[in-house]
Amino acid sequence: MLSIKVLGSGCANCKRLETRVRKVCADNDLDATIEKVTDYQDIMRWPILSTPGLVINETLVSQGRIPAEAEIARLLKS
Amino acid sequence: MSQTLKGAVSPVLRADLRPFASVAVSAVLWLAAYNLVQPLAQWLTYSALRLGPGTHLGEAVAFFLYDVPKILLLLSGMIFLITVVRTFFSPERTRALLGGRRQGIGNVLAAALGVVTPFCSCSAVPLFIGFVEAGIPLGVTFSFLTAAPVINEVALVMLFGLFGWRVAGLYLASGLTIAILAGLVIGRLNLERHVEDFVWQIHASGGTEMEKLTWADRFSRAWASTREIVAKVWLYVVVGIAVGAGIHGYVPEQALANILGKDTWWSVPAAVLLGVPLYSNAAGIIPVVHALMEKGAALGTVLAFMMAVVGLSLPELIILRRVLKPTLIAVFVTVVAIAIVATGFLFNAVLG
Numbered sequence: 001m002l003s004i005k006v007l008g009s010g011c012a013n014c015k016r017l018e019t020r021v022r023k024v025c026a027d028n029d030l031d032a033t034i035e036k037v038t039d040y041q042d043i044m045r046w047p048i049l050s051t052p053g054l055v056i057n058e059t060l061v062s063q064g065r066i067p068a069e070a071e072i073a074r075l076l077k078s
Numbered sequence: 079m080s081q082t083l084k085g086a087v088s089p090v091l092r093a094d095l096r097p098f099a100s101v102a103v104s105a106v107l108w109l110a111a112y113n114l115v116q117p118l119a120q121w122l123t124y125s126a127l128r129l130g131p132g133t134h135l136g137e138a139v140a141f142f143l144y145d146v147p148k149i150l151l152l153l154s155g156m157i158f159l160i161t162v163v164r165t166f167f168s169p170e171r172t173r174a175l176l177g178g179r180r181q182g183i184g185n186v187l188a189a190a191l192g193v194v195t196p197f198c199s200c201s202a203v204p205l206f207i208g209f210v211e212a213g214i215p216l217g218v219t220f221s222f223l224t225a226a227p228v229i230n231e232v233a234l235v236m237l238f239g240l241f242g243w244r245v246a247g248l249y250l251a252s253g254l255t256i257a258i259l260a261g262l263v264i265g266r267l268n269l270e271r272h273v274e275d276f277v278w279q280i281h282a283s284g285g286t287e288m289e290k291l292t293w294a295d296r297f298s299r300a301w302a303s304t305r306e307i308v309a310k311v312w313l314y315v316v317v318g319i320a321v322g323a324g325i326h327g328y329v330p331e332q333a334l335a336n337i338l339g340k341d342t343w344w345s346v347p348a349a350v351l352l353g354v355p356l357y358s359n360a361a362g363i364i365p366v367v368h369a370l371m372e373k374g375a376a377l378g379t380v381l382a383f384m385m386a387v388v389g390l391s392l393p394e395l396i397i398l399r400r401v402l403k404p405t406l407i408a409v410f411v412t413v414v415a416i417a418i419v420a421t422g423f424l425f426n427a428v429l430g
Contacts, residue, residue: 009203040204040401041276041280044207048204051204068298
């Protein structure tokens, strides 16, 4: 069971990342909880300077960009 | 040719070279297309559509058919180059570079880094908190936060395409100056207590490592963001150029010299006031403004308008309100607006 968090205030880029993460999970039959973190005080618990951020099992794996689907799949599987 | 290459170069090296090869092929195709635009537009207007040269409609159509593909090609080519350069920068690296800098040199560096560091305006809050946490002075942080939107890459490319490198250079230089000055003034005013209190209480948990990127990564990321930016602005560009083409063909020369010319003192502040609420249409506004200039509008007025459009945007101010108290927002807007108006006056006076 994966725990995934998308960090971002709710701008277009953050929404696109969330949609893409959901698609990758569905395509690969991955069992995951996907949570959006929109409050800045919560977001800043991770060492992040630019949104959107992607957190997998409490580790920040990407920030400030929307990784390609293949990259997200690779990150989720490792 | 490919046979000899296969024999001569080892497979490892070839995999390394592949991204460069596809970029080189794209560059050649791009150049060919760019050089075909003008003859093709002329041929389409005057031969295929049989419009007479010198007529209002002919002038407008030729202008439109030439400018649309030219600007879209320039945008895709140059945004690609700019985003490749930007893969060498990141907010983390910028923060590290700015840490421990004094006012002055710090503001200059922050403004320059504001141009090349990639970030979207919704990241302004985490960036602001991260910078302040790292002990970067408020004024230096503001130089960074001002330069990034005031110097907009789409605006820069379109100015280059429609007005030439001198005007694009002036825009870049004045944007940097405005960001440096605004940051210096805000730094002097000691406004730290007008930052929301929670910002000072957050203890950001250190920086993250820079990723190691290959050239293939850089090119594919640059290509992805080029596609994204062009997809976002192309419609504005087309509509803006259509309106500009109409003005070019139909509005008489010098018609606007009285309202937007350099002898009308109030045109610069009026242009700035008008520009602030017009954020998302920067790509559509430049072609219109270009056509207006042909009809007698002054360059300083036009540049001031543009910088107000891209630099002071309501959505970004709303985002910044999360970390700044209203007084500080008001000071920021006032300082930047005054700097933009002053730049407008200066250009109108110097360039005549």
